[in-house]
Amino acid sequence: MTLLTINQLTVSYDSPRGPLQAVRNINLTVNKGEVLGLVGESGSRKSTLVSAMLTLLPPNARASGELRYRGVDLLTLPKEGRRKLRGNGTATVSQDPFTALNPVVTIGKQLIAFQHHKGGTRAEKRLRARHILERVGIFDPAGRLTQYSHELSGGIRQRIAIAAALLTEPELLITDESTTALNATTEMQVLEILKATQKLVDGAIIFVTHDLYLVSALCDKVAVMYAGEVVEVRGQ
Incomplete structure (x- = not known):
């Protein structure tokens, strides 16, 4: 079953000099059970494409x-409708979890808040949060x-950022350069967590990275991706 279909997607930004194209004529499909790697050098506009997938483009786009x-x-x-979809259908793990997490709120309160669309008491949500932390190896x-x-x-x-995304039980999980800011040892540990995550997502995963390993x-x-275009797709 196809979860995401992208046909001739083009994204431009308004500027004083007129529209500036960021991504051009993107065609992709993502099927349930599939793990898609979206790769390209810095500046290839991977993040713009991800923002479009998450319907989080800025106002001038x-x-x-x-x-x-x-x-x-x-x-x-x-x-x-887009807001509800981000809470129930799609989720993302950002490149820098330090900025994604609220520094003045405990991890427990944040993981409970991620379950706002779920039923249950606060105690039940806290227990669910503890269980998901266990599953990602904390x-x-x-x-x-x-x-x-x-x-x-x-x-x-x-790991907590991954757990927070999994708490929403997404059908489409997008990880955006989720190991870039880590040292080599921690990167390998998180890589193992990401491998295990494939079994926890009943849908599809998109890994955005420049790391071919x-x-x-x-x-x-x-x-x-190169210069805002998808220039090659392998494995379909």
Whole structure:
């Protein structure tokens, strides 16, 4: 089953000199159970494409073409519909979990807040958060729930960011350069977590990276971006 279909997607930004094209004529499909690697050098506009997939383009962006999730064109979907989709259908793990996590709120409160669309009591949501921390390999998950992000190492923060995304039970999980800011040892640890994550997502995963080793270890299909275009797709 196809989860995401992208047809002739073009994104431009308004500027004083007129529209500036960022990505051009993107064509991709992502199927359920598939792991897609989106690769390209810095500046190839991978992040712009991801922002479009998540319907999080800035106000000065203009998108044309089709971006269909389960057959629904996200480019024509009302704002409230896009917001609900990000809470229930899609989730992302950012490059820098330190900026993604709130420094003045405990990890436990944040993971409970990620479950706002789910039923259950606060105690049940806290228990669910503890269990997901266990599943991504965090030692003493109950203790971590009482801590703040600045008290944690980069590797632990990245694991928590993955756990937060999994708590939403997404059909489409997007990880955007999720190992770039880590040292070599921690990167290998998080890589193992990402491998395990494939079994926890009942849908599809898109790994956005410039790391070809990561792609070879995790992905069964690869799309290569260059200068705002998808220039090659392997594995389909």
